[in-house]
Amino acid sequence: MGVPSVFLRTFGCNFRCRGFGRDRDTIPADEAMNPEVVRILGLNELNPYNSYGELPLVTTGCDTYAAIYPEFKHLSPLYTADALAIGITDLLPHKEWRDEHLVITGGEPLLGWQRSYPELLEHGAMAGLKEITFETNGTQKITNEFHDYLFVEWSRHARDYDKLTFSVSPKLSVSGEKWKSAIRPNIVAQYQELGYTYLKFVVATEADAEEAEQAVSEYRAAGFGGPVYLMPVGGVESVYTLNNRRVAELAMARGWRYSDRLQVPLFKNQWGT
Numbered sequence: 001m002g003v004p005s006v007f008l009r010t011f012g013c014n015f016r017c018r019g020f021g022r023d024r025d026t027i028p029a030d031e032a033m034n035p036e037v038v039r040i041l042g043l044n045e046l047n048p049y050n051s052y053g054e055l056p057l058v059t060t061g062c063d064t065y066a067a068i069y070p071e072f073k074h075l076s077p078l079y080t081a082d083a084l085a086i087g088i089t090d091l092l093p094h095k096e097w098r099d100e101h102l103v104i105t106g107g108e109p110l111l112g113w114q115r116s117y118p119e120l121l122e123h124g125a126m127a128g129l130k131e132i133t134f135e136t137n138g139t140q141k142i143t144n145e146f147h148d149y150l151f152v153e154w155s156r157h158a159r160d161y162d163k164l165t166f167s168v169s170p171k172l173s174v175s176g177e178k179w180k181s182a183i184r185p186n187i188v189a190q191y192q193e194l195g196y197t198y199l200k201f202v203v204a205t206e207a208d209a210e211e212a213e214q215a216v217s218e219y220r221a222a223g224f225g226g227p228v229y230l231m232p233v234g235g236v237e238s239v240y241t242l243n244n245r246r247v248a249e250l251a252m253a254r255g256w257r258y259s260d261r262l263q264v265p266l267f268k269n270q271w272g273t
């Protein structure tokens with residue numbers, strides 16, 4: 001938190017997380033779209049949105065809905081690795097990587113995009129980059145090819161720095177996703193072989209924290225040894241401030257860590273944060 005970082009948001013996710021912000025008995029069925037997103041698509045038909053920045057925010061379901069529903073894919077530009085490396089380096093204050101980190105997020109950044117990262121990270125414009133973080137839901141295996149790249153090439157490239165972090169946010173039932181698909185301890189154990197790995201659960205209530213305990217015991221049984229964080233649900237300030245202190249207490253009571261959502265008080269929730 002507080003490290004100057006470039007966030008690269010990839011398109012596509014294997015989940016929909018329709019449950020966030022809803023009572024458990026009002027979570028839309030698996031095949032249904034989040035009703036708030038349905039409403040936004042209706043508005044889009046009347047008056048088409050031309051960029052992410054124009055899209056309304058949602059208070060239920062996945063808050064990066066435009067990065068997961070194919071109906072919004074046209075708003076995500078498709079870049080070559082070359083154009084992307086040059087474009088994101090150009091965002092930096094010194095036009096080169098110094099202390100900044102690259103955070104690759106989504107959607108789910110460890111879907112098919114794994115094929116493209118070596119070309120991006122080996123690009124000349126990325127030469128000074130020393131630290132990458134994948135923000136993942138923890139359900140996607142690292143392919144053999146990408147594993148070899150991270151293990152050999154990226155380690156050499158980043159030398160003695162921390163270099164690689166997996167920020168794993170497993171989805172509890174508050175998300176609306178099913179336990180069996182969402183809690184994948186053996187996959188997270190694989191990440192741990194490659195880089196610093198922690199678990200970060202988004203919670204609102206004591207029941208969520210108890211569920212997180214159950215999940216942590218499954219991850220521990222598979223060999224996961226890293227730290228555990230709780231983060232308050234609520235991408236919008238009104239929801240977030242209702243439960244951040246409570247979530248900090250739930251974390252402390254278990255000897256776990258608390259993660260704030262620094263972007264909410266600093267920038268509010270909006271596209272681009």
Ligand code: SF4
Nearest residue numbers: 013015016017062107
């Ligand atoms: S895993 Fe993350 S990106 Fe995917 S639907 Fe859930 S909240 Fe959205």
